[in-house]
Amino acid sequence: MKLTVLGCCGPYPAAGGACSGYLLEEDGYRVLIDCGNGVLSRLQQHLKSWELEAVLLSHLHFDHTADLMVLRYALDYARARGLRLRPLPLYSPSEPASEFRRLLYKELFEPVPISAGETLSLGPFFLTFLETIHSLPCLAMRIETEKGVLVYSGDTEYFDGLAGFAAGADLFLCEANFQEEDMAQSPANHLSAAGAARLAARAGVSRLLLTHFHPERQLALSLEEARKNFAAAELAQEGESYRVAR
Ligand SMILES: [Zn+2]
Numbered sequence: 001m002k003l004t005v006l007g008c009c010g011p012y013p014a015a016g017g018a019c020s021g022y023l024l025e026e027d028g029y030r031v032l033i034d035c036g037n038g039v040l041s042r043l044q045q046h047l048k049s050w051e052l053e054a055v056l057l058s059h060l061h062f063d064h065t066a067d068l069m070v071l072r073y074a075l076d077y078a079r080a081r082g083l084r085l086r087p088l089p090l091y092s093p094s095e096p097a098s099e100f101r102r103l104l105y106k107e108l109f110e111p112v113p114i115s116a117g118e119t120l121s122l123g124p125f126f127l128t129f130l131e132t133i134h135s136l137p138c139l140a141m142r143i144e145t146e147k148g149v150l151v152y153s154g155d156t157e158y159f160d161g162l163a164g165f166a167a168g169a170d171l172f173l174c175e176a177n178f179q180e181e182d183m184a185q186s187p188a189n190h191l192s193a194a195g196a197a198r199l200a201a202r203a204g205v206s207r208l209l210l211t212h213f214h215p216e217r218q219l220a221l222s223l224e225e226a227r228k229n230f231a232a233a234e235l236a237q238e239g240e241s242y243r244v245a246r
Contacts, residue, residue, distance in 0.1 A: 001026045001125075001148050001244035003171065005211070006042035008236040010063045010155075010177060013038050014215035017238060019063040022152070022173070026145050029053055029123035033141070033152060037066040040074070042238070050078035050088070054122055055109075057092035058154030059138035060099040068103050075108040086110075091120065093137045114139065130165040132156030135189050140165055148245040151205070155212065157188065158195045163202035171244045172205040173236070175212035180225050193222035197229035211236040 002025045007018025018038025023046055024031050030047060031054045032039075043049055049071055058064055068090075078084040087110035094100045094113035104111055114120065116131035116139060124146075129139040134155045142165060143150045151166040153174040166172050177190035191199075193210055200208035208230050213219055219235050226233035 001143070001145055001150055002241050003150060003173070003244055004046065004241040005209075005236045005238055006032075006039045007036050008211040008213055008238055009038075009215050010036070010175070010212040011061070012063065012215060014213075017215065018042055019066065020058075020212060021067070024125070024143065024150070026124045026147070029125070031056060031122060031125070034058055034064040035067045035071060036063045040067040040071050045239075048078070048083075049074045050084035052088060054089040054091060056114075056127075056141065057090070058141065058152065059093055059134060059136050060096060060103075061136060061155065064155075065099075065103065068109075072103075072105040072108050076106060079108065091122075093139055095137045128165075130161065132162065133159050133189075142166070142169070150244045151203075153191070153196070153199075155189065156191060158191055158199070160202070163199045166199065166203035166205055169203065169205040170246055171207045171209060171242060172200050172203060173209045173211055174199060176210040176222055176226065177212050177214050179217055179222055193226040193233070194229050197226040197233050200230040200233065207242075208233045209236050209242060210234065 004023040006021035009017045019036025020034040021039030022033040090109040120127040126144045128142045132138045138154045141152045148170040151169040174196040176193040176196045178192040
């Protein structure tokens with residue numbers, strides 16, 4: 001599995017950056033996980049958007065969905081020219097229903113609601129989902145192939161169940177929106193870098209890739225705080241690709 005980080009900011013991008021978006025590839029099968037603002041531009045450095053097999057959304061906050069509102073224009077262009085005739089499957093939590101409906105346009109997407117506890121086979125990928133603790137319904141994803149296991153946290157507060165869900169992952173892509181300083185002010189909805197690292201240690205993952213960085217934070221401090229709990233923690237880098245393998 002090859003994971004390419006297209007955007008790793010939230011809830012708004014840093015200068016020149018992009019919000020959440022990850023291209024996942026195996027055996028020529030390509031899916032996009034989340035599609036925040038700035039992601040479509042980066043995606044096209046790798047493929048035409050209509051060449052994707054599917055889009056998967058962790059949840060319906062705009063920093064994970066905004067570029068779907070323009071991706072549909074690319075799909076419309078592709079359909080009109082016969083470049084892609086079938087709708088692009090869009091796997092997503094279906095709540096809030098008004099937000100889910102708003103993404104759908106001219107039947108360019110094939111909406112497929114997903115929820116916790118479901119399993120899904122997509123090409124070479126086998127997926128399971130876990131509900132996280134966030135202000136909207138949000139799903140963490142465990143994505144397995146014959147060659148490796150990737151777990152993506154989505155957006156979430158700390159909870160022990162996420163460590164169980166991520167157990168033994170070859171790569172744990174985990175949000176780290178906050179720093180320890182924020183945690184002193186009873187924050188909600190997100191993890192700190194240290195919290196992500198504690199989960200990684202409990203889960204016994206091989207590799208921790210921190211993501212969903214607040215654009216005003218010093219990332220060197222996030223990394224330092226994470227490494228006190230998981231020495232091999234790394235910061236996701238936009239444009240970089242990571243091999244997910246045993
Ligand atoms: Zn969110």
